[in-house]
Amino acid sequence: MREQTKINKVLIANRGEIAVRIIRACRDLGIPTVAIYSDADRAALHVRYADEAIHIGPSAPRDSYLRKDKIIAAARKTGADAIHPGYGFLAENAEFAQQVADEGLIFIGPSPSAIATMGDKHAARVAVRRYNVPLIPGSEAGLSDDDLMAAARKIGFPLVIKAVAGGGGKGMRAVHNEANFKEALATARREAESAFGNGDVYLEKLLVGARHIEFQILADTHGNTIHLGERECSIQRRHQKLVEEAPSVFVDDDLRQRMGQMAIAAAQSVNYVNAGTIECLVDEDKNFYFLEMNTRLQVEHPVTELVTGIDLVKEQIRIARGRRMGPTESFLQPKAWAIECRINAEDPYTNFMPSVGKINTLITPTGPGVRVDSGVYSGYEITPHYDSMIAKLICWGEDRGEAMLRMRRALEEYTIMGVKHNIPFHVNLLNSFSFIAGKIDTNFVEQRFSMDTYENAPTDEDLEAAAIAVTLYAHRKRQLATQVVQPGKRDTSNWKWYTRYERMNR
Amino acid sequence: MKYITTINDKTFEVDIDKDGGVTVNGESRAVDFLALGGTLYSLIMNDQSIAAVIDEQHGSYEVEIGGRMYEARVLDERSQLMLARTGGGMDDSGEVSIKSPMPGLIVAVVVEEGQEIEAGQTVVILESMKMQNELKAPRKGIVARIHVSAGQTVEQKKILVTIT
Numbered sequence: 267m268r269e270q271t272k273i274n275k276v277l278i279a280n281r282g283e284i285a286v287r288i289i290r291a292c293r294d295l296g297i298p299t300v301a302i303y304s305d306a307d308r309a310a311l312h313v314r315y316a317d318e319a320i321h322i323g324p325s326a327p328r329d330s331y332l333r334k335d336k337i338i339a340a341a342r343k344t345g346a347d348a349i350h351p352g353y354g355f356l357a358e359n360a361e362f363a364q365q366v367a368d369e370g371l372i373f374i375g376p377s378p379s380a381i382a383t384m385g386d387k388h389a390a391r392v393a394v395r396r397y398n399v400p401l402i403p404g405s406e407a408g409l410s411d412d413d414l415m416a417a418a419r420k421i422g423f424p425l426v427i428k429a430v431a432g433g434g435g436k437g438m439r440a441v442h443n444e445a446n447f448k449e450a451l452a453t454a455r456r457e458a459e460s461a462f463g464n465g466d467v468y469l470e471k472l473l474v475g476a477r478h479i480e481f482q483i484l485a486d487t488h489g490n491t492i493h494l495g496e497r498e499c500s501i502q503r504r505h506q507k508l509v510e511e512a513p514s515v516f517v518d519d520d521l522r523q524r525m526g527q528m529a530i531a532a533a534q535s536v537n538y539v540n541a542g543t544i545e546c547l548v549d550e551d552k553n554f555y556f557l558e559m560n561t562r563l564q565v566e567h568p569v570t571e572l573v574t575g576i577d578l579v580k581e582q583i584r585i586a587r588g589r590r591m592g593p594t595e596s597f598l599q600p601k602a603w604a605i606e607c608r609i610n611a612e613d614p615y616t617n618f619m620p621s622v623g624k625i626n627t628l629i630t631p632t633g634p635g636v637r638v639d640s641g642v643y644s645g646y647e648i649t650p651h652y653d654s655m656i657a658k659l660i661c662w663g664e665d666r667g668e669a670m671l672r673m674r675r676a677l678e679e680y681t682i683m684g685v686k687h688n689i690p691f692h693v694n695l696l697n698s699f700s701f702i703a704g705k706i707d708t709n710f711v712e713q714r715f716s717m718d719t720y721e722n723a724p725t726d727e728d729l730e731a732a733a734i735a736v737t738l739y740a741h742r743k744r745q746l747a748t749q750v751v752q753p754g755k756r757d758t759s760n761w762k763w764y765t766r767y768e769r770m771n772r
Numbered sequence: 773m774k775y776i777t778t779i780n781d782k783t784f785e786v787d788i789d790k791d792g793g794v795t796v797n798g799e800s801r802a803v804d805f806l807a808l809g810g811t812l813y814s815l816i817m818n819d820q821s822i823a824a825v826i827d828e829q830h831g832s833y834e835v836e837i838g839g840r841m842y843e844a845r846v847l848d849e850r851s852q853l854m855l856a857r858t859g860g861g862m863d864d865s866g867e868v869s870i871k872s873p874m875p876g877l878i879v880a881v882v883v884e885e886g887q888e889i890e891a892g893q894t895v896v897i898l899e900s901m902k903m904q905n906e907l908k909a910p911r912k913g914i915v916a917r918i919h920v921s922a923g924q925t926v927e928q929k930k931i932l933v934t935i936t
Contacts, residue, residue, distance in 0.1 A: 453904075456879070460899070611901075619873055619905055620874060620905065621873075621874070622874045622901075622928065626811060626827060627810065627811045627812070629812075650876055652902070653901055653902045653903075654901045654903070677839060678838060679839075681836055681839075683825055683827045683834065683836060690839075693839060724840060724842070728837070728838075728840070729779045729782050729842070730796055731820070731822050731824075731837060732824070732835045732837055733777045733784040733786060733844070734786060734801065734805075734815065734817060735826065735835060735837070736777060736826060736835050736844040736846055737775050737784075737846055738794070738805040739805075739813065739826045741773060741775070742807075
């Protein structure tokens, strides 16, 4: 049992919506916060929300958000005694967690050894196997291209190439036949090298028609390890999750009970403490396999928060202080239904091409059952330095139907202009019969969904309304333009002109 | 004042008289159009309440109504005449350039000068926002010039490859 400590100030070693999310939890707890920012993020939302902000370098992540030394120096300078890593960047870097501990600071997350074991996909498989956790057939790590080719033939196609240091779909490639293997391997290695500085990959059998279902784990230093139920994350594209929901239509009480037990065992295999996620693949016959453990807060954590009523970030901080966590029993009965749509600056009409630029209009949905975790504001400029997720829209309801209808309403209210975004994708997805029926798997978006299928064309009345609005707009601008005095006749602004006029009439 | 307004691909003849009365293709409409500040507008037309966001970029417009985005073009009679005289429009001849849609790093140029390519064929792989994006040819043709090489960082709108 660890002694209780106090946390007086938290440094958030991240940016964007998750930094804002963590700052909010800290503020709820009355703990002052420190933001860090790169050159590109001087105007970012998280900088404004924090009590203190420290500049840590140029825009490229490797020169700023990945600089362990600068982040620890920022904590020293501001007197922060705890660091929350968020997700991505250094969140699953065991070396960083160790350095933080060596400095006498609190890392709000699991132990360095748990991160290291689960971060090494091969070591993770070895660790959980001892706890009878079912695994997908696959290869060892650290093999040469030729050995991987041989292993691939043994496992059989289709299979997936995965980066040993991977996460978030980087360095991951599905291969459906031997002919494409070499090229896919080269791409996966290249991506892994550039994203993680480690080009090592391994292979795993691809389960056809499988769903991605994950379990939220919470564990404290007092020996409690529980799960908070599942999240269904099968709506993905290129291994990037786009929509998540809790619970899953596919998981019945019995499956939840069995998978939950497995998830707890997997966490206990590395003496896990704090919040973490066990990712699984579940096939059509409800056989489930351990995929990996994410030793951090997940992007999609809000759906779990909404169906359990637990603030996961506050629990993380409580656990990091050595206190007993709030809930001590696993959640076998979800209270409601929640769905999250990731709002990305990507154009769904041109193969999800990322989009950069200034957001010139932002109208955020509000009202019953709607939560928005956002990292942007009207006037914010999206740069090419970081990933394209700018916000998360989360809706909940008594049941799945109500949650979906609210999501549809909220998406309609959501207006983002100036950059391309994927809201039209979400609108179409919510109109698709397969999604409504819950008949989804990890290949649904890429193989069976098209933007055209559910796109109902605007009516003539819709077009006419748009035509009238835009013509009136153009007409008024034109009228204004003709009223402007000729160039040179009056060179000062109208405001100056007005004040002079006022003075004359005093 | 008479305007030719194109929404997506449909054309409307919109006439706005001195008192602000509006007719569309000769039929009059009861219209109340109010600027709400910024890019936000409220249109009440024949008692229908419509919220619109209008964004003007280089003379063309984007209009958002009810979660739907429209591309719009508004021409007065004179500009309409000018456009008709100068031609306009595109065809399959002449050069097309593939430009960088955002700043990023060229990972690979997967075609060679002089190579014949199909519409939709990948030409350049550009890394930006932590993703590798495949830039594809808008039409078939021959690669005339390659302006960049792998490892190079490029700004937005930089011409990468020219196709004839």
